[in-house]
Amino acid sequence: MTTQDTKEKNTEVALKKAFVKLVTAKTFRKMTIRDIATTAHISRGTFYLHYVDKYAMLAAYEDELIAGIEQIFADYTKVALKKSDQVTDNVFYHMFVYLNRHKRLVQTLYRIPESSVMSKMTAFITAEVARETITGESDQHGEGIPLEYARAILVQNISGIITQWFQKAQPESPREIFDIFMNSRVLSPIDLTALVQNEK
Incomplete structure (x- = not known):
């Protein structure tokens, strides 16, 4: 250099x-x-x-973050959606590790109404999930759910967990949030509703 x-x-x-x-x-x-x-x-x-202006600066940081996630999906091709003791190959685990490493930037981008980082991230994850066959999981959690809806539910699940994670003053560790994500995959809406109601 x-x-x-x-x-x-x-x-x-x-x-x-x-x-x-x-x-x-x-x-x-x-x-x-x-x-x-x-x-x-x-x-x-x-x-x-x-940079041309602060908007170009914002776009550059968004693209940098998304590029890092894209690289993780290229390096770790195992998009496992069921619980397993093997986390080192799981792309979602490595995504959480990456986001945690860039926590301050991610939290900053989330504060900016003009930022499109979440929509970019969602679009990319949606495209990646679409490559996976999750019909088996759809059948497991509810018969009659079309595949495209099952994919949409999965993507919203990931997006919601990431958003909640970075809104916390003391976010969980990457492994903890990964475990929460994987546990959420086996809970039905009725189970989740019961958890929320029990906290009231």
């Missing part, structure tokens, strides 16, 4: 830290390029060498 490459990488790190800090403190809408440059200790000119 050249000196210039190192400098650009350090600038990117500073920009991302500034982005996270400012969205938390001021919200994305009120954050300005001047704010970002000042917080990152760079000039506005240097900012524009990296």
